[in-house]
Amino acid sequence: MTRDQVLDIFREAGAFLEGHFILTSGLRSPVFLQKARVFMYPEKTERLCKALAEKIKSANLGEIDYIVSPALGGLIPGYETARHLNVPAMWVEREGGEFRLRRFELPEGARVIIVEDIVTTGLSSRETVNALRALGADVKAVCCLIDRSGGEADAGVPIVALAEYKVPAYEADKLPPELAAIPAVKPGSRGLA
Secondary structure (H helix, E strand, O other), rough: OOHHHHHHHHHOOOEEEEEEOOOOOOOOOEEEOOOOHOOOOHHHHHHHHHHHHHHHHOOOOOOOOOEEOOOOOOHHHHHHHHHHOOOOOOEEEEOOEEEEEOOOOOOOOOEEEEEEEEOOOOHHHHHHHHHHHOOOEEEEEEEEEOOOOOOOOOOOOOEEEEOOOOOOOOOOHHHOHHHHHHOEOOOOOOOOO
């Protein structure tokens, strides 16, 4: 699946938004990818995650025991990708501000791939990698539907993206004039703005 095909699915679902957005990271952007609107449609989600599973298979990451995703955004693509790879899906969730694997046990040395929805800075991915490594997991890669950093994010392990789509992101005090002229909207899930 090409980058344009991935973005077309987001557009079809009304999930490719343009304006002035405050991202989860606190950065500002003229584009917001509202993946929840894609995940409303099982057939669109299945197409994306099946393609991601194929990309994971072709990435030569070796044997995979588990898919682990950060809650909440990674739950649906993590589960659906795991279904296509025929491995169990788990998730980490925040407890006291840190990701923890609260509902599951992970065997020492388990070979894990983290599946995310969208990677921007890699922060949630790095936090997930660190939480799993603390449990003795062998984290092979972070895999995502879209890497909106264009390959610049640092997850602490390789990033395998179904699509790379570099979207500009700015500090709030360094906005270009055309973006500063538009009122900011915060459609994300964490209150970091």
